[in-house]
Amino acid sequence: MDPHLIEQIAVAAGMGLIGAIVFAGIGLVSGTDETTTLAPLTLLTVLLGVPPAGVFTFFLAGAVAKHMTHAIPTALLGIPGDTMAMPLLQDANLLRKLGVPHIALRKMVSGGIIAAFIAVPLAILFAVMLAPFGALITETAPWIFLAAAILIAYFSAGRWASVALLVPFVVVILALQSLTAKYDVKLSISYFLGIAIGPLIADLFTVLSPIGRRNMGREKVRQFNLAPDVKGWSGYFPNPFKVLDRSQTRWTLSTAAVSSATFVFSPVAMTVVLGEVVGSRIKHAYHRLTTVLSARNGVTEATYIAEALIPLIAFGLPLSPVAAGPAAPLFNAPPRFTVDAANGQTHNLHNLLNHWEFLGYGMLAVLLAAIVSYPFAMNFARRAALFVSRKVSHEAIIATFVGLIIVISVWEGQLLGLLVILTMGLMGGLLSRIFSFNTGVQFMGYYTAVLSVPAIVKLL
Amino acid sequence: MTSKHQDPPSTPYAEVWGDTVDLRHLAWAICIGIGISVLGYYCASQWLISVVESRQLAHAYAMLAGLAGCIIAGVICAKAFPPKRSVTETEISIDPQWREEVLQELSLQSGGMGSVSDLPPVVAQELKELKLYELFADAERAEHAVAPSR
Numbered sequence: 001m002d003p004h005l006i007e008q009i010a011v012a013a014g015m016g017l018i019g020a021i022v023f024a025g026i027g028l029v030s031g032t033d034e035t036t037t038l039a040p041l042t043l044l045t046v047l048l049g050v051p052p053a054g055v056f057t058f059f060l061a062g063a064v065a066k067h068m069t070h071a072i073p074t075a076l077l078g079i080p081g082d083t084m085a086m087p088l089l090q091d092a093n094l095l096r097k098l099g100v101p102h103i104a105l106r107k108m109v110s111g112g113i114i115a116a117f118i119a120v121p122l123a124i125l126f127a128v129m130l131a132p133f134g135a136l137i138t139e140t141a142p143w144i145f146l147a148a149a150i151l152i153a154y155f156s157a158g159r160w161a162s163v164a165l166l167v168p169f170v171v172v173i174l175a176l177q178s179l180t181a182k183y184d185v186k187l188s189i190s191y192f193l194g195i196a197i198g199p200l201i202a203d204l205f206t207v208l209s210p211i212g213r214r215n216m217g218r219e220k221v222r223q224f225n226l227a228p229d230v231k232g233w234s235g236y237f238p239n240p241f242k243v244l245d246r247s248q249t250r251w252t253l254s255t256a257a258v259s260s261a262t263f264v265f266s267p268v269a270m271t272v273v274l275g276e277v278v279g280s281r282i283k284h285a286y287h288r289l290t291t292v293l294s295a296r297n298g299v300t301e302a303t304y305i306a307e308a309l310i311p312l313i314a315f316g317l318p319l320s321p322v323a324a325g326p327a328a329p330l331f332n333a334p335p336r337f338t339v340d341a342a343n344g345q346t347h348n349l350h351n352l353l354n355h356w357e358f359l360g361y362g363m364l365a366v367l368l369a370a371i372v373s374y375p376f377a378m379n380f381a382r383r384a385a386l387f388v389s390r391k392v393s394h395e396a397i398i399a400t401f402v403g404l405i406i407v408i409s410v411w412e413g414q415l416l417g418l419l420v421i422l423t424m425g426l427m428g429g430l431l432s433r434i435f436s437f438n439t440g441v442q443f444m445g446y447y448t449a450v451l452s453v454p455a456i457v458k459l460l
Numbered sequence: 461m462t463s464k465h466q467d468p469p470s471t472p473y474a475e476v477w478g479d480t481v482d483l484r485h486l487a488w489a490i491c492i493g494i495g496i497s498v499l500g501y502y503c504a505s506q507w508l509i510s511v512v513e514s515r516q517l518a519h520a521y522a523m524l525a526g527l528a529g530c531i532i533a534g535v536i537c538a539k540a541f542p543p544k545r546s547v548t549e550t551e552i553s554i555d556p557q558w559r560e561e562v563l564q565e566l567s568l569q570s571g572g573m574g575s576v577s578d579l580p581p582v583v584a585q586e587l588k589e590l591k592l593y594e595l596f597a598d599a600e601r602a603e604h605a606v607a608p609s610r
Contacts, residue, residue: 030478040527047520079478094565097558100590200477204490207474207483218473221544222480228549245582284574285566286596287583335516386547393543394479395486399493400534407497407526411519 008053009364015045015054016365019062020372027069027373028388029397033082034326035196035439036401038062040408043189043329046336052352053361059330060365063308064116065373067301068109069384072377075105076385077224083439084300087271091293102229102381104293107248109377110240111294112301113370114249115256119302120309120362122260127313128355137315138345142455148264148319149444149452155269157436165437166445172427173449180416188450190409190417192328194424195442197405200398201422202429224389229382237375244294247287251278251295256302263310263320266440267303274299313358316350321440324447339451473544485541492540493533500529563599575600 019041026037042059050058070081075092088108095104137144153162173191180187194201206212233242241249255274262270275296282288307322308330317339318324318331330349332339337348353361376384405425409417431437472483504525508518567573576584576597587593 044520044524044527047516047523049517094562097562098592098595099559100592103586103590203476207476207486213474213483216474216476218475218480221473221546224545224547226547226549245580245586247580279569280571282574283571283578284576284583284596285569285572286587286592287579288569288571288574289566290583389545389547390543392538393485393541394476394481395489395541396534396537398477398481398486399489399537400530401493402490403493403497403530403533404527406494407501407523407530410498410501411523411526 008051011051012053012057012361012364013368015050016057016061016361016368017372019058019060019365020065020369023062023066024069024369024373024376027066027081028072028384029392030070030073030077030079030081030388032397032401033196034063034066034084034322035192036404038066038326039189039193039196039328040404042327043333046329046333049336052349053357056330056349056353056358057361057365057368059327060120060305060308060362061369061372063304063326064112064301064366064369067116067297067304068112068369068373068377071105071108071112071297072381072385073388075108076101076226076381077389079224084267084271084304087268087275088293088296088300091289091296094289095293096227099227101227103290105381106238106243106378107290107294108297109374110238110243111248111252111296111298113240113374114244114252115298115301116305116366116369117363118253118256119260119305120366121359122257122302123263123306123309124313124355124359124362126261126263126306127310127358130310130314134315137319138317141315141317142452144319145317145444145447146452146456149441149448151264152266152321152444153437153441155265156438156441158438158441161435162437162441165431165435166441166448169427169431169437169442169445170449170453172423173446174453176420176423177449180413180420183416185413185416186334187413187417187420188332188334189328190412190420191424191446192325192443193405193408194421195428195439195446196325197401197421198425198427198429198432198439198442200401200429201405201425202433204398204402205426226382226386226389236379238378240374247282248291248294251281251291252298255295256298259299259303260306262303263307263323265303266321266438267300267307270303271296271299309358309362312348312350313355316346316348318447321443324443325439328443480544482541482544489537489541492537493530496533496536497526497529500532501526559595563595567599567603573600573603 026032045055045058070085073079074081074085074088078093078096080086080089092104095101149166150163153166156162207216255278259270259274275292278295279288279292282291304322307320308327311317311319311323312330318328339346405421406418409421428442432439473480474483501522505522508521512518
């Protein structure tokens with residue numbers, strides 16, 4: 001074998017392992033969403049000069065590992081691990097009240113791992129099928145982003161309000177861009193980090209006001225209950241095909257395959273819809289609960305992978321909410337990776353890795369995440385949940401994230417970066433709270449401002 | 461109601477970003493978070509510019525130092541401020557009221573409770589191991605007993 005290739009694989013394996021371990025840990029802490037954690041750390045690997053294979057494996061292993069451990073707070077404590085876990089919460093809570101939260105967790109995690117393994121090759125296959133249209137897509141990129149933004153806005157919970165809100169939202173981004181341009185500063189990560197952390201910034205502003213504080217005030221601390229655990233297998237590495245029964249495996253595989261083909265819809269929406277489809281086919285209530293949970297977590301995983309991989313491999317343009325948010329540094333991390341607004345030209349992982357490399361490193365990433373995160377989530381979930389809920393205060397988590405947004409924004413644009421992140425965060429957080437103008441739509445709004453608006457202005 | 465408007469809240473707890481915090485602790489935690497991470501970032505960038513040849517790389521390492529500062533701040537805050545959660549470890553499945561609630565909710569779902577005779581043998585076995593089989597079977601019998609009288 002070519003020594004260069006061996007070196008590349010070794011780097012990819014090392015970076016993937018780091019990603020899997022770090023994000024398996026981060027997933028335990030509820031409320032840490034992918035954009036605020038995966039995006040900055042992936043950006044860091046890009047800027048530190050890690051080879052493309054290493055960057056890609058780091059990102060994907062991190063994402064898959066995090067999705068497995070974020071099921072732990074969701075199932076055991078009834079707190080959503082992040083927004084992607086929201087649609088799973090209700091069914092998980094019912095099993096928790098029946099006293100079997102560990103069953104909910106095992107079904108979810110096993111569904112997720114099976115889905116991840118089939119989602120990577122299928123997403124790459126769909127990307128290869130779409131690739132012939134790549135030239136057309138890149139030429140008409142500004143219009144496609146506009147159409148995608150409107151489509152994604154309409155399918156968000158805010159419906160027409162979200163579509164209409166795109167206009168003022170884009171205007172504010174354009175205004176901020178022209179402000180920073182006056183000082184020769186061009187920002188990108190500050191915008192989408194601001195969008196992602198928006199709910200926290202909006203909450204912090206609200207709690208400063210006496211009226212807001214009255215609404216958010218609580219008499220007591222929150223109550224959680226953790227049921228005793230029962231281990232259902234021997235050894236360290238359980239077999240996911242034994243944790244799920246045959247019909248659960250079948251449903252997980254088929255729904256994951258379907259969702260691997262979709263990349264513009266939000267993972268949350270896909271999860272809800274396909275979960276309903278599965279639920280309507282299962283007769284007994286208990287079996288329905290466990291089957292829907294495994295299929296839903298599989299769909300979340302598969303949609304997420306497809307949303308990151310299909311646009312990256314087929315077009316090199318961040319044409320989905322995941323690609324525009326958590327996976328953004330794979331597309332755009334100046335000066336190393338760039339997307340040219342004017343002509344849709346790209347220089348990023350799309351150009352640096354071929355289809356076979358995407359497949360090989362993608363499978364390597366899922367394998368590493370499975371080795372690290374799956375047995376951890378299955379064996380130590382209860383202890384991990386107990387540790388996090390008893391030792392890690394919410395104040396500490398907020399302190400870490402406030403520090404993170406300030407470091408990244410100051411790093412990117414000094415004081416201007418900080419002002420942009422605060423403005424975007426406050427506006428995005430409030431719009432999301434009041435109108436359900438969710439972060440996925442906001443990411444697309446950002447790209448509309450960057451890519452579509454120059455093309456529209458040219459027409460006028 | 462009026463007394464509520466006049467009196468400041470008796471407890472300093474508030475729900476921020478999905479969990480309960482003590483507002484005084486939160487204020488301190490934010491100061492610590494900003495202080496350590498920004499200090500780490502600036503010190504590292506000053507030092508790295510003189511050590512690392514490439515400016516771009518120095519800039520990226522400074523961000524790493526800043527992020528390390530965030531983690532350190534998080535650890536300090538975790539030690540200084542205890543969580544505002546109460547975690548109990550009782551077996552709630554013993555609580556018949558919870559179970560009753562769940563069964564009611566399940567029977568109201570579209571598709572209803574279903575029959576244990578519809579279950580594949582593996583799933584029936586799983587329910588027996590979890591000691592939930594009888595619960596569902598009883599609920600089903602109760603449902604059938606009610607149905608004809610309607």
